[in-house]
Amino acid sequence: MKFVGKEARKAEKRERILRSATKIFARKGFYNAKISEIAREAGVADGTIYLYFKNKDEILITIFEESVGAIIRRFRKRLQEIPDPADQVREFSRLHLEIVKTNPDLASVLQLELRQSNRFIKEYAGTSLNDYLNLIGDIIQNGQKANVFREDVHPGIAKRMLFGALDEISTLYVLLKDRSFDFQRSAAQIASIFLYGIAKDEYRNS
Amino acid sequence: MKFVGKEARKAEKRERILRSATKIFARKGFYNAKISEIAREAGVADGTIYLYFKNKDEILITIFEESVGAIIRRFRKRLQEIPDPADQVREFSRLHLEIVKTNPDLASVLQLELRQSNRFIKEYAGTSLNDYLNLIGDIIQNGQKANVFREDVHPGIAKRMLFGALDEISTLYVLLKDRSFDFQRSAAQIASIFLYGIAKDEYRNS
Amino acid sequence: MKFVGKEARKAEKRERILRSATKIFARKGFYNAKISEIAREAGVADGTIYLYFKNKDEILITIFEESVGAIIRRFRKRLQEIPDPADQVREFSRLHLEIVKTNPDLASVLQLELRQSNRFIKEYAGTSLNDYLNLIGDIIQNGQKANVFREDVHPGIAKRMLFGALDEISTLYVLLKDRSFDFQRSAAQIASIFLYGIAKDEYRNS
Amino acid sequence: MKFVGKEARKAEKRERILRSATKIFARKGFYNAKISEIAREAGVADGTIYLYFKNKDEILITIFEESVGAIIRRFRKRLQEIPDPADQVREFSRLHLEIVKTNPDLASVLQLELRQSNRFIKEYAGTSLNDYLNLIGDIIQNGQKANVFREDVHPGIAKRMLFGALDEISTLYVLLKDRSFDFQRSAAQIASIFLYGIAKDEYRNS
DNA sequence: AATGAATGAGCGTTCATTCAT
DNA sequence: AATGAATGAACGCTCATTCAT
Incomplete structure (x- = not known):
């Protein structure tokens, strides 16, 4: 009992x-x-x-902090199990869209509502979002150290690029609420383009 | 006089x-x-x-329609002057970030407020935003027809990917209001990664 | 010309x-x-x-003063041509309802709008409305002097009674906008009941 | 306690x-x-x-419905205790003016505001006011069945006539706020004239 | 005289927040 | 802790009135 x-x-x-x-x-x-x-x-x-x-604002902030925090912890754990940076990018993309599909309401809030106030983004979301972005940044830097990603790629730009791409596709899903949307395929395609874009020539078909 | x-x-x-x-x-x-x-x-x-x-809503809607409309016309005109799809991608990226830097307030509204209300996006911004996205979509399809872009790239995903990437970088700029931001370099980097990502192997260094 | x-x-x-x-x-x-x-x-x-x-109020006041003034002049002229007090009551009732039917908009304003503000009634309508009521009052007093109307009838009450009755029927018409409404019959009925009510017994069937 | x-x-x-x-x-x-x-x-x-x-309109509507409703119930109850139709007319007139004197604010609203908006009258006040008018209409019809009131009197006109008369006297009182107003005497006079007006000859001095 | 664009005071209504129970 | 009735500041919008042209 x-x-x-x-x-x-x-x-x-x-x-x-x-x-x-x-x-x-x-x-x-x-x-x-x-x-x-x-x-x-x-x-x-x-x-x-x-x-x-404390007030209505704090509810939104809490949603953001707690859920993004949990998501980051989950991502870190999962990514640790994957040795190859390219595979990490693929898994990151897959996980990102999977979470959007599994938690459409949360995704909607993170996508749409959180953007609406500079204050939220600057004061609260800043750190967590940065942590999330840095998950990608770290993958890229690891890939560069491992000599599989182009060195002329700026991780600060590239991490935002992948995030922006995933985010945009998520927005599309959140707005259309199209339940038949094929996340796996979209994630694979995004990861593919991104990896082709940042991979060294000799690793393009890895 | x-x-x-x-x-x-x-x-x-x-x-x-x-x-x-x-x-x-x-x-x-x-x-x-x-x-x-x-x-x-x-x-x-x-x-x-x-x-x-008519009311407060209509002010926002008008800002969307008129400015996005003007931007699209400007982009169309500019892109017509460029024959090479890869160059078009580069110019699109450059123009997008240039507009953000030149019109930070407008960019901020389009970035942040546009996302905020499903109603706005679905009813009003929908078409304009779609027109904008299709500028990229058309470039990609032309590149595919010209056999310079990979055929396995889905234009619907790829156009959102480039837009999302540019959008994310714009958000960064809008939020930080960093006037020293080098949008030329960022645009070049984004275009580079994206083009590497979608180009056929034989055209990678075009 | x-x-x-x-x-x-x-x-x-x-x-x-x-x-x-x-x-x-x-x-x-x-x-x-x-x-x-x-x-x-x-x-x-x-x-x-x-x-x-001068302002919106004054338009309403002017409508009242000018139209009621004209109506009173018209009634006076018409009533002078009629010698018998009972016939005067009949003609007054007929004329009142005729005006309502001929000028429904004016009637509507006089009926409904003018009542809505104490200020109008007290400050402006007072005199004109009193003049109108006194048309009836005078008829009654003449009838009493001529020994055809009961002496225990208080002209101040009776004049309001006839006016109230006609007014109520007018309101009914103004609200229903029933164009088939038979004014002649209604006027005759009201005059009949009123005259029966105030006539001395010996003049009841005059 | x-x-x-x-x-x-x-x-x-x-x-x-x-x-x-x-x-x-x-x-x-x-x-x-x-x-x-x-x-x-x-x-x-x-x-x-x-x-x-719900809103300001509804306050006015509620005042109408509840107070007119209560008044009608009170009248019904009182009138049931009176067997003679002529006495009923007298009591109705007395009660009407008594209520005006006892509740001058309510009377004022019912007198003045009720008239002001077609919408109110048509949609809301319509039924209640009709119920009220029908109290008189029923008295008249009963009197006709009992052969004490003239058969050529149209109850639909006559009920409005009595109501209009009482209403007009009430308006006078509401506007003048003359606290010394003798409503008993006025009611008696109005009832007297009305009854003389509608009674069959043989019942005139009942 | 006539215009009609501009004004800005004014009000109904909403809703996050409080607090007595 | 939990409630939900009460609060009242806040704001979008209207429209009678003004006044430069």
Whole structure:
């Protein structure tokens, strides 16, 4: 028999609020999402939300920090298991789009809502997003050290390039909500073009 | 001596409102931009804005339609003068980032606000953005017909990939407002990686 | 050939504005009627209206004063031609409803819009409306002097009673806009009941 | 000691808002009454009003429906206790003017505002006002069945006639705010004239 | 005289946040 | 801890009125 303590119940309620907020933010957009609607969706009273979060902004920030944090940890773990930088790029692309497909609401919020306020991006999202970008940056630098990626490729540009490409495809999916969209193929294609683009000539068909 | 008629003065005021709105939207975001602030910035009364635009939404929509429309026309004209698809990609990338650097406020609005509301994107920005994306799509298809670009590259993915890459770099610039940003170099790098990525082996160093 | 002087043209424009205002007030109600709409209907510019009337209120007041004034003059003239007080009551009722039928817009304004502000009724309508009511009051007093109407009838109450009755029927017509409404019959019925009510027993079937 | 539950306190607040609105509407007219003024008068915040009513229109509509509804119930009950149709007319007239004197603000709103907007009258007040008018209509028809009222009297006209007469006297009172107004005498006079007007000859002095 | 573009005060309504229970 | 009724600041928009042309 499972014993659920006070702490666990609190944590569970907090999660429920975050999940509901993500859903509503995705559906309506941050500014059109109403606290009362999030509360209703989460099955709590309006006031209860303020026992867990300072204000509406903080809900969005929390969604960002916690989910991107978790995603980064997951990516790091997965990438460690892959020795080849090119394979890492392929896996990164695959994982990125897989997460978008598996968590469309979260993706929608990260894609669309987070961009809307400079403040969010500058003050909060900055670090986490940078950490995420650096996952790619590190792969590229490793590939350059291993002499498989072109040396004239600037990792700071290239990492944004791959991210931007994946992000753009994700946006397409988020907006169209086309469930038949073939992520595997898209991820493979993006990784292929990107790798062709940054690989040294002699490693092009690896 | 310049003779300014009634029509011209009206058009000039309309432009001033759009410019002010773009600036305020860029600075604060659409939802935090106040009509009264836009009016003050434009040097008109609040009510005057409603002589030119139906409501706040329509100001944003007009900014999209008119500026993206103008940009597309400019791009089309420029690209016609360039015969080589690879050069077209290079020029497209350069132009895109040049516009971002020359019109940071407009870029900011197109980058950030455009994404914010499904409604805007789907109903209004959709077509213009699609037209813009198709500029790239056409280049790619021409390159494929001319046998210089890989046939296994899906233009629908690739066009979004280049756009996403440029967009991401633009976001970086818009957010950092780093005036020393070398967009010529960034454009060249992005174009290089992208072209290496989609070019047939025999044309890699063209 | 008719020669239309400056004065005549001004007067004509003034009339046109009043006619348009009456129509719009009737259709939309005073508060929902827009000056620009009245101007459009009258075929003049918004500002022109202010050359003829101090403000929106004054248009309504003018409609009231001028039209009720004209109506009172017309009634006086007509009633003078009728010797019998009972016949005067019948003619008054007939004329009242005839005017409502002939000028539905004016009737609508007098019925509905003028009531909406105490200020109008107290400050402006007071005198004219009183003059109108006194037309009935005088008939009743004449009838009492001529010994055909009951002496215990209070003219101040009775005059309001007949007016209220006619007014109520007019409201019904104004609201329903039932063009098939039989005014002659209604007027006859109201006059009949009223006369039966105030006539001395010996004159009941006069 | 009175125990006041949550429901009761809410109902009390709702009543307070309606009472305040009635007072302000009576004093200023619907369009000149400000929500903030109603709120201040009721001792609540502006926003609180919207917890109880959808919008300003609905406050007016509610006043109509609830008060006219209550009045009609009160009249029905009272009239049932009176067997003679002529006495019913007398009591109806007395009650009508008594209510006007006891609730001058409500009377003012019903008198003046009710008339102001076709929309209100047609959509909302229509039914209630009709029910009220039919109280008189039923009395008249009963009197005709009982052979005490003239058969050539059209109940549809006659009911409006009595109502119009009472209404007009009420308007006089509402506008003058003459507290010394003898509504008993006025009611008696109106009922007398009306009854003389519709009674069969043989029942004139009943 | 006539115009109609411009003005800006004013108000209904929303909704994040608070706090008494 | 949880509630949800109450708050009130904030803002988009309207429209009577003005005034430069």
